[in-house]
Amino acid sequence: MGLAPVWRLRAGGAEERADDGVVQAVETLPEPVASAPDLGSAASPLSAPPQSAALSPAPSSEHEVRPARVVLPVRDPVPRPTATAAASSSARREEVDPARAGRIARMDWDELEADIRACGACRLCEKRRQAVPGVGDRGAEWMFVGEGPGSEEDQRGEPFVGAAGKLLDAMLAAIGLKRGENVYIANAVKCRPPHNRTPQADEIATCHPYLARQIELVRPRVLVALGRPAALALLDAEISIGASRGRVFRRGDTPVVVTYHPAYLLRNQADKAKAWEDLCFARGLVQELAGQP
Numbered sequence: 001m002g003l004a005p006v007w008r009l010r011a012g013g014a015e016e017r018a019d020d021g022v023v024q025a026v027e028t029l030p031e032p033v034a035s036a037p038d039l040g041s042a043a044s045p046l047s048a049p050p051q052s053a054a055l056s057p058a059p060s061s062e063h064e065v066r067p068a069r070v071v072l073p074v075r076d077p078v079p080r081p082t083a084t085a086a087a088s089s090s091a092r093r094e095e096v097d098p099a100r101a102g103r104i105a106r107m108d109w110d111e112l113e114a115d116i117r118a119c120g121a122c123r124l125c126e127k128r129r130q131a132v133p134g135v136g137d138r139g140a141e142w143m144f145v146g147e148g149p150g151s152e153e154d155q156r157g158e159p160f161v162g163a164a165g166k167l168l169d170a171m172l173a174a175i176g177l178k179r180g181e182n183v184y185i186a187n188a189v190k191c192r193p194p195h196n197r198t199p200q201a202d203e204i205a206t207c208h209p210y211l212a213r214q215i216e217l218v219r220p221r222v223l224v225a226l227g228r229p230a231a232l233a234l235l236d237a238e239i240s241i242g243a244s245r246g247r248v249f250r251r252g253d254t255p256v257v258v259t260y261h262p263a264y265l266l267r268n269q270a271d272k273a274k275a276w277e278d279l280c281f282a283r284g285l286v287q288e289l290a291g292q293p
């Protein structure tokens with residue numbers, strides 16, 4: 001049905017001015033020439049393409065390049081942080097109590113979730129109804145990281161169960177994935193920021209030992225950062241999503257792909273196609289790492 005991506009190399013790299021005003025080099029990206037699946041409108045964000053169509057491989061020709069092959073082997077392992085962001089985010093991560101981080105680093109799942117639920121390490125605990133540890137397959141190949149719980153998540157204790165979560169589910173379905181099956185979902189911060197504000201760098205840093213332990217326990221093949229705060233949590237660097245799409249970053253040995261946050265996509269429907277490209281890119285990477293043709 002023409003839903004699968006056909007990748008063509010765009011000629012040469014480019015420089016783009018990111019939304020934060022920082023000029024960053026953009027690598028040559030594979031450019032999809034097929035249309036993205038319908039991820040739905042804001043009113044009805046659930047529609048996703050039939051899996052067979054979304055997953056069917058594109059016919060090959062000498063101009064077509066599978067996405068993962070464009071970037072592998074993984075290079076440029078650490079994103080180049082902007083000077084100010086690097087100073088603020090890494091300084092704050094270093095300020096996190098090392099004894100607490102060490103204790104969390106040794107926890108099993110039950111201890112970890114109990115500790116998250118009882119956490120009072122930052123101001124976010126003051127206004128939360130409950131902490132929201134994470135959900136899904138603890139042996140998943142895919143791990144998606146969002147920003148922080150919103151109102152519905154705070155009520156239900158599960159990440160991405162509101163409108164953004166419905167869109168995330170549709171995005172997962174578009175690449176043949178399903179919440180809870182080979183997918184683990186977590187957030188950069190485990191407690192709802194008041195009025196759904198963006199979590200601050202020090203809150204992300206304080207919560208980071210929990211995210212780090214979740215990643216260690218899941219050991220995913222790929223991490224997908226949904227939005228800038230998630231990328232900050234995973235990479236300890238401020239990046240522009242627009243300028244970082246199509247690149248493979250690394251967190252230790254684990255590749256990290258960045259894309260837009262579903263809540264942003266609900267407000268910017270035109271970028272849904274880009275998010276789908278990013279997920280196809282990540283899927284190519286996972287297949288490559290799994291040694292699948």
Ligand code: URA
Pocket residue numbers: 146147148149150153158159160161162164165187263
């Ligand atoms: N947005 C997030 O980043 N995480 C959630 O769990 C819900 C909305």
